[in-house]
Amino acid sequence: MGATASKLPKDQLSEYQELTFLTKQEILLAHKRFNELLEREDRQQIGGSRVPMNKILTLPELKSNPFRRRICQVFSTSDLRDGSLSFEDFLDLLSAFSDSATLEIKSHYAFRIFDFDDDGTLDTGDLEKLVNCLTGEMDNTRLTSEEMKQLINNILEESDIDKDGTVNLSEFQHVISRSPDFVSSFKIVL
Amino acid sequence: HIFCSSKNPHEESMSEGERARLMEEVEEKKKLIANIRNKPWRMKRRLKHLKEAQLFVDKFEGALGKGKGRKLYAYKVMMMKKWIKFQRDFENFKTACIPWERKIKEVESHFGSSVASYFIFLRWMYGMNLVLFSLTFGLVVIPEVLMGLPYGSIPRKTVPREEQDTAMDYSVLTDFNGYCKYSVLFYGYYNNQRTIGFLKFRLPLSYLMVGIGTFGYSLMVVIRTMAKNADVGGGDGEDSEFTFAWKMFTSWDYLIGNAETADNKYASITTSFKESIVDEQENQKDENIHLRRFLRVLANFLITCTLGGSGYLIYFVVKRSQEFANRDDLGWYEKNELEIIMSLLGLVGPMLFETIAELEEYHPRIALKWQLGRIFALFLGNLYTFLLALFDEVNAKLEEEKDIKNASIWFMKEYFANFTANNPNETGTPPPIEPADVIRGPCWETTVGIEFVKLTISDIQVTYLTILIGDFLRALIVRFLNYCWCWDLEAGWPSYGEFDISGNVLGLVFNQGMIWMGSFYAPGLVGINVLRLLTSMYYQCWAVMACNVPHERVFKASKSNNFYMGLLLLILFLSLLPVVYTIMSLPPSFDCGPFSGKERMFDVIIETIELDLPSFLGTLFSYAANPGLIIPAILLMVLAIYYLNSVSEAYKNANNELKKKMQMARDEEKNRRNNKDSTNQVMKDLEDLLPNRSNLPPPEEKKDKPDERKPKVKPGAAGNAVNLQKDVSLASVNPNARGPVTQAPGPRAPGPGNSRGRGQGPPPRH
Numbered sequence: 009m010g011a012t013a014s015k016l017p018k019d020q021l022s023e024y025q026e027l028t029f030l031t032k033q034e035i036l037l038a039h040k041r042f043n044e045l046l047e048r049e050d051r052q053q054i055g056g057s058r059v060p061m062n063k064i065l066t067l068p069e070l071k072s073n074p075f076r077r078r079i080c081q082v083f084s085t086s087d088l089r090d091g092s093l094s095f096e097d098f099l100d101l102l103s104a105f106s107d108s109a110t111l112e113i114k115s116h117y118a119f120r121i122f123d124f125d126d127d128g129t130l131d132t133g134d135l136e137k138l139v140n141c142l143t144g145e146m147d148n149t150r151l152t153s154e155e156m157k158q159l160i161n162n163i164l165e166e167s168d169i170d171k172d173g174t175v176n177l178s179e180f181q182h183v184i185s186r187s188p189d190f191v192s193s194f195k196i197v198l
Numbered sequence: 199h200i201f202c203s204s205k206n207p208h209e210e211s212m213s214e215g216e217r218a219r220l221m222e223e224v225e226e227k228k229k230l231i232a233n234i235r236n237k238p239w240r241m242k243r244r245l246k247h248l249k250e251a252q253l254f255v256d257k258f259e260g261a262l263g264k265g266k267g268r269k270l271y272a273y274k275v276m277m278m279k280k281w282i283k284f285q286r287d288f289e290n291f292k293t294a295c296i297p298w299e300r301k302i303k304e305v306e307s308h309f310g311s312s313v314a315s316y317f318i319f320l321r322w323m324y325g326m327n328l329v330l331f332s333l334t335f336g337l338v339v340i341p342e343v344l345m346g347l348p349y350g351s352i353p354r355k356t357v358p359r360e361e362q363d364t365a366m367d368y369s370v371l372t373d374f375n376g377y378c379k380y381s382v383l384f385y386g387y388y389n390n391q392r393t394i395g396f397l398k399f400r401l402p403l404s405y406l407m408v409g410i411g412t413f414g415y416s417l418m419v420v421i422r423t424m425a426k427n428a429d430v431g432g433g434d435g436e437d438s439e440f441t442f443a444w445k446m447f448t449s450w451d452y453l454i455g456n457a458e459t460a461d462n463k464y465a466s467i468t469t470s471f472k473e474s475i476v477d478e479q480e481n482q483k484d485e486n487i488h489l490r491r492f493l494r495v496l497a498n499f500l501i502t503c504t505l506g507g508s509g510y511l512i513y514f515v516v517k518r519s520q521e522f523a524n525r526d527d528l529g530w531y532e533k534n535e536l537e538i539i540m541s542l543l544g545l546v547g548p549m550l551f552e553t554i555a556e557l558e559e560y561h562p563r564i565a566l567k568w569q570l571g572r573i574f575a576l577f578l579g580n581l582y583t584f585l586l587a588l589f590d591e592v593n594a595k596l597e598e599e600k601d602i603k604n605a606s607i608w609f610m611k612e613y614f615a616n617f618t619a620n621n622p623n624e625t626g627t628p629p630p631i632e633p634a635d636v637i638r639g640p641c642w643e644t645t646v647g648i649e650f651v652k653l654t655i656s657d658i659q660v661t662y663l664t665i666l667i668g669d670f671l672r673a674l675i676v677r678f679l680n681y682c683w684c685w686d687l688e689a690g691w692p693s694y695g696e697f698d699i700s701g702n703v704l705g706l707v708f709n710q711g712m713i714w715m716g717s718f719y720a721p722g723l724v725g726i727n728v729l730r731l732l733t734s735m736y737y738q739c740w741a742v743m744a745c746n747v748p749h750e751r752v753f754k755a756s757k758s759n760n761f762y763m764g765l766l767l768l769i770l771f772l773s774l775l776p777v778v779y780t781i782m783s784l785p786p787s788f789d790c791g792p793f794s795g796k797e798r799m800f801d802v803i804i805e806t807i808e809l810d811l812p813s814f815l816g817t818l819f820s821y822a823a824n825p826g827l828i829i830p831a832i833l834l835m836v837l838a839i840y841y842l843n844s845v846s847e848a849y850k851n852a853n854n855e856l857k858k859k860m861q862m863a864r865d866e867e868k869n870r871r872n873n874k875d876s877t878n879q880v881m882k883d884l885e886d887l888l889p890n891r892s893n894l895p896p897p898e899e900k901k902d903k904p905d906e907r908k909p910k911v912k913p914g915a916a917g918n919a920v921n922l923q924k925d926v927s928l929a930s931v932n933p934n935a936r937g938p939v940t941q942a943p944g945p946r947a948p949g950p951g952n953s954r955g956r957g958q959g960p961p962p963r964h
Contacts, residue, residue: 025286027244028235032290068307072460073452085240096241103235105452116238118447138446143471144464151471158475162442170864183443190448192311197303197453 028103029113037198038102041067042095059098061091069196074141078121105196114194115184119177129174135160224258227251297321301739307455309748310463313697314453317739319762323706324731326419330412330717331724337404338721339382345395346388354386354641354790356633373533374648383651383722386644386790392805400810402792402802406781409718413774416714420770424763441474459748466749490559497557501572504550508543508576509583515539516587520594537656540580544657545664547576548701570700574765577708578772584653585715585776588646592784595642603788606637641790643719650716651723657709658730665741669695673745694747702738703762711769718777 016039024035045059045067061080070076080091083101093101103109104117122130124137136156143150151159167175167183175183184190230251234244298321306314350356357365357380365376374383381387394401449467454460519536522528531538551572555565613631673694676687687693713727781800786793793799807816821827 023245023248026231026234027241027248031293033294068455072454072457074450074460074464085242096245100241104238110236113236113238122447135446139471142446142450142464143468144461151468155472155475159442159471162475163446166440167443169861170867180447183440184447186440187444187448189444193448193451193453195311195452 024099028099029106029108030099030103034102034106034198035099038099039095041198042098056094058086058092058094061093064091064093064098069198074144075121078124082117082120102196102198105194107195107197111185111191112181114191115181116177118184118190118194119180122180129176130180131174132160135163135175220258224255227255231255298735298739301735303453305739305742306453308459308743309697309746310451310459311453312699313742313749316697316699316702317735319703320706320731320735320738322423323710324728324735326416327710327713327724327728327731329415331728333408333411333415334717334721334724337408338388338401341394341399341401341404342388343382345397345399346391346401349380350633352389353633353636353638354389354794355380358636358638359632359634362634374651379644379648381722383720384644384647385719385721385792386641386647386787388792390792390794390796392809400806403806405792406799406802409777409781412717412724413714413770413777416770417767420763420767424760424767427760427763445470445474462748493557493559497554500554501551504547504554505572505576505579508547509579511543512536512540512580512583513587516584516591520591534652534656536584537653540584540653541656541660543580544577544705545660548573551576566700570704570761573701573704577704581708581711582772588649592642592646595640595645596785598640599642599788602637602639606639606789609637639787639789641787643787643791647716647720647723650712651720651726654709654712654716654723654726654730657705657712661705661734662737665738669741669745695745696749697742697746704765707762707765707769710766711773714770714773715776718781 016036021032021035024030025032028035030038042059045063046057061077061084064070064080065076070079073079077091079101080093081089083097083104084091084093085097086092086094104113119130122134122138124134125131130138139151139156139159164173164175167179169179169182228251231248234248234251237244239247298317302314302317302321305317347355357377361376364370367376370376371378378384379386388401388405390402392402393399445467449470451463454463515536522532522535548569551569555569558565558568560568610631672692676692676694680687709727709730713723716723782798784799786796786799788794793802796802807819
């Protein structure tokens with residue numbers, strides 16, 4: 009079966025439909041795109057292989073995203089913590105970012121993506137890194153440290169209900185659930 | 199906990215209680231299977247749980263299926279499985295049927311989700327119009343074409359003798375006269391026979407019902423979409439509640455897949471951060487509030503003048519077009535003057551409003567709302583002036599009709615007299631008059647239909663021309679002339695155009711309003727609109743990708759989804775009014791259309807009730823139409839609205855109270871933990887009243903508190919135990935720390951949200 013990609017077995021397909029928010033076409037499309045990212049020799053056993061992070065980042069949907077590395081790291085189940093994704097991780101990613109995913113799922117994953125140091129809360133360091141991601145790579149678009157401090161103070165004032173200097177998951181979800189933009193902008197479609 | 203009871207399928211050894219518990223467990227597992235995708239777990243874990251649950255269900259459904267009612271139970275289970283599979287396949291099929299997904303996704307990745315929302319709206323409109331078209335086509339046009347009398351057989355379906363030589367001319371056809379006028383496109387073609395064909399299809403009744411059903415269906419669809427949007431948007435929260443947090447967490451549009459757009463987005467996010475920081479710091483230095491107020495009043499006055507002026511202009515032009523109708527030597531401009539003027543006003547008006555609005559200096563979001571409101575008023579005023587003028591014309595035609603009726607009766611008498619005079623030997627009835635020779639009434643409904651069709655067509659032409667010239671030509675000039683021009687055309691003026699979302703959406707909404715108004719008099723109008731929306735989709739997608747650049751200032755009027763739907767709803771009601779008025783109070787023409795010969799159009803319903811339905815239904819309807827029944831029903835509905843309103847107010851208040859309580863409780867706990875004074879004023883006053891309040895200053899331990907306070911431990915019981923111990927140790931040092939009136943530490947959760955760190959259960963909302 010030379011260069012042709014492996015097909016997804018039917019029972020796995022229906023299982024994945026149960027487990028994710030994706031439709032059949034979306035799962036098949038994901039399978040195709042994932043296959044293209046794999047090395048030729050790995051294509052036969054798509055279940056076990058992992059795609060390294062730099063390959064994932066070549067996907068056009070992720071290429072321009074400032075959080076692309078964090079997204080890969082959050083969804084990766086690799087023991088080496090290198091951000092590589094297996095096919096199931098990839099499906100997890102698409103499911104969380106799909107149109108029909110619930111607000112809870114999206115806000116849960118958003119929290120984990122923004123938590124740069126993986127400690128379960130968003131503290132000043134996380135927020136600083138977040139702002140720097142959002143303002144781009146160029147130096148002329150970054151905020152000065154004065155502005156950064158002011159900004160972070162304002163944010164903590166708004167969202168930190170228990171005044172402990174960090175934003176934890178339920179405070180984050182409280183803020184996000186009131187936002188009208190979040191669900192429609194937190195979307196990635198292949 | 200697996201039930202190890204009866205493995206023997208032949209024994210009914212399970213008691214009722216055990217059976218019930220087993221059933222409950224099976225149900226629970228089934229619910230787990232249905233909801234498993236909602237859990238934020240890894241795929242492997244979900245898969246494991248899914249398999250476990252499925253195994254359990256399979257095993258014990260079999261066991262449960264024995265004994266009493268087992269056949270029914272097994273059958274139910276099988277049906278449920280088949281139903282779920284069918285639902286899933288149907289969902290997949292429905293998603294596959296949605297057109298233009300790729301196109302819209304491309305636009306989204308280049309321009310962000312706000313521009314794409316226009317195309318999604320366009321697609322939704324297309325779907326709705328398609329349904330309306332199939333209703334009209336299937337229930338009105340097809341029956342008349344298939345089962346009604348053919349062209350040329352009766353006067354209303356034939357071109358009159360005087361017009362026959364010019365009936366095929368291009369200029370006449372583009373005016374929708376000639377063969378167009380006497381075709382299925384317009385009201386006048388339809389015959390008023392009560393039943394047609396061997397199926398006894400009641401065409402007049404169907405015509406009326408489809409007309410009303412159009413509005414009913416549109417209303418239902420718009421309200422359903424509004425309700426869905428309201429759910430997602432979370433209703434009307436205060437705008438400024440979480441500005442900074444939202445800017446941080448929700449401003450990035452994950453659909454952006456293009457580097458240039460991403461750069462633009464970075465720039466706009468930075469600008470908006472800097473702006474809001476500055477805003478927050480400055481706090482509105484109010485230079486001169488009187489000057490600002492004066493300018494705003496001036497601006498509103500100017501705009502009202504413009505609106506009045508445009509209304510008058512339209513009225514004047516309509517009057518002129520009525521005079522033109524009596525002349526024959528008309529150039530192209532005079533014939534289309536009305537439509538041209540209306541379209542031009544629609545173009546120039548918004549630009550004028552924007553310039554005047556510079557005086558007002560509002561925040562951009564508020565300014566946008568004002569702008570949209572004014573454009574809305576402009577279009578509405580224009581439309582209604584147009585309608586009023588049209589009504590004048592209709593009344594004039596109704597007057598004319600009376601004369602023509604007499605004239606035609608006289609003509610017929612003369613024809614018979616001539617016939618008997620010329621053929622004295624013939625007995626029996628003379629042959630009927632040639633349909634083309636009969637004197638025809640003015641048929642006001644067809645005239646109204648023609649006006650609406652002409653308006654729609656000219657609107658389409660103006661829109662397409664504007665895109666061609668304003669966007670495409672501009673892009674061409676900027677691109678190619680840039681090589682030999684003195685200043686940089688791309689960076690400075692005029693540069694490439696940006697896609698005007700609100701202008702386009704409003705145009706779409708008003709176009710739909712015109713369709714609703716006109717489709718009763720011109721059944722073909724809906725078909726024209728479907729074609730228009732189809733071509734619009736492809737044309738505008740191409741134009742946006744080829745000629746436009748992403749917005750510089752990407753700011754979202756994001757609750758505007760429901761705003762546009764609200765506009766659509768308003769337009770629906772406003773276009774319902776004229777149609778209902780004409781149905782109820784104007785007499786239909788005597789010789790054209792499906793209601794000819796009746797006093798009022800809705801007489802056809804009364805006729806149907808009397809003749810076709812059993813008699814008791816007739817008496818039932820007459821009771822239902824009694825004012826004595828209708829007025830109490832209306833009162834009841836008003837009371838219900840009032841009641842629901844006050845219930846929702848009460849819920850809002852309760853919500854606010856709970857929020858305040860939560861805030862207070864957390865503040866108290868925080869203060870207690872940090873040994874600070876209570877920030878709650880009530881508590882403070884209470885504490886001041888207490889006798890043993892000495893004046894010990896707060897200890898210096900406060901200084902090292904910020905460092906100790908946030909140990910970077912993983913969420914879980916261990917971390918919290920550490921915190922508590924710290925609190926206890928501090929308390930013993932500072933005797934004055936506790937305000938004696940705070941609550942007991944008791945069974946409090948270890949800290950807001952700490953126990954819900956990593957997917958250990960759904961968050962406590964919804």
